[in-house]
Amino acid sequence: MLGRTASSLFWMSRYQERAQNVARLLEVAYRGAIISHRGQEHGTHxxxxxxxxxxxAEFSEKYDELGIRNLAFFLLFSKENSVSVRNSLELARNNARAVRTGITAELWEAINTTWIEFTEVNPQTITQERLPDFLAWVNQRAHLFRGALLNTVLRNDGYFFSQMGNFVERADNTARILNTQYWSLLPDSDILDDGSMEKYQWSAILRALSGRRSYRFAYPNARLKAFNIAEFLILRKEMPRSLAHCYNWIADTAEDLSQFYSSQEPSLAMAKEIAQSLSEKQMREIYQDGLHEFLADFVGRNNQFAFELSKDYNFS
Known part of the structure; x- marks a missing residue:
């Protein structure tokens, strides 16, 4: 496979995943805005x-007021915001179009139709009342893309590079969310009462990572606890957005890719090393060494893996 084809498939999936992640963050913020939380400062959500x-920083440069209208436009429709849903969907489509003949009709239809329907939306019509339905639509379209990828694409190198892109982006998103909120996940937070600001942060983190209900399944007899939440989102492989789960997939895909090409590139060995290090970690060890330091290091290693992968397979 040509390097630029591999790159397009990798980034197609990364941008699709990013669009869904940003929409989910906005949905969590909207939910927080309509529910009062004790100890919550104005605009926390x-x-x-x-x-x-x-x-x-980019938002602060453009807007003086922090509110739902400005935030919704900036995160959903702004061409100037590199991580907006609009820009992510457009870049996903551009990458898919570059490899149009190498993906299935169902996958192309999922990507292209989403982009066409999104561009037909007038941002002014997305009022506070309509925002939840629109965010649900974005989320549903992301699931449609993922379903088309999993159910219609051959398990060859194109599929493997697409999977790499999806889980590299997902791991990055999980680690960054945890790192920006790491202070609320320190063990000392567990002694706080249930009405604390930290409890709101815990719920927001879980909702942003689609883990609020599955947390209850994983810890059926435990209330929300900082230690459990951190463990759930970092080390529990059964949680689809945990760091361990993401790198379990990446390592498995690395093995598939090495067998497909009958070669073991440095990036693939690096993926397996990261997955192995996560499988051997204990949450208490992570706390002992520093949660913030661990997460910052993980973000760097994840970025380095993506860079090494692009170098090994000549992404252009």
């Missing part, structure tokens, strides 16, 4: 979405 999406 909006700040959560901006900080976790990594565009707080």
């Amino acid at each position: 909006w700040t959560f979405a901006l900080t976790c999406s990594g565009c707080e």
